[in-house]
Amino acid sequence: MKKAVLIGGIVTTLACLVWVQRAASLPQAAPSNPAPSNPAPTNPAPTNPAPSQTPPASAAASFKPVSELEHLMEGQELHFKAIDELLKDTAVKDRLKKLAMHADVLAELANVNTFNKDKTDYKTWAGQVRDLSLKLAAEADKKAGASEEELKSLRKQISDTCAACHDAYD
């Protein structure tokens, strides 16, 4: 009986050792694969300094909105309307939290919109909707300290900016 237990223990230990060795050898095998590709990265190395200088400009230049402008506008409309309704109804649960969320997403959609045309006035109006929406989100984030007047004033400024761009481009 004791022998059986002892042998069982040894077998289990051996099995564990084999497993551990295998497990240990797995990551070893993996790194040895990328090893051959190492020489390659050292080749482009000389060109590395160049890309590392340009990322900010090239990253912005290569960003392209993926949704149709009409759809992005419908998205802005949804969030703007949600803001509108939350401003009117002060009884909504988590009202300021929801206001901040809708304003934040509206800001991001406007941020993407700055890439939809190359015209300076277009980019400026889109950027203004973004910045005003971020301000609205920040005001709502003040919770009990948030000013209803300021929230409403920002809503109006956003709406005027939507209209300014639509007058020129829609």
Ligand code: HEC
């Ligand atoms: C920088 C310019 C610009 C700003 C700012 C702007 N829009 Fe637009 N909007 C457009 C253009 C251009 C169109 C026409 C898009 C089309 O039909 O292809 C449009 C169209 C729309 C449409 C109609 C979409 C449809 O189904 O045809 C809605 C709704 C809309 N915008 C909502 C808004 C709201 C809400 C805001 C502000 C929060 C806003 N837009 C701000 C440029 C802008």
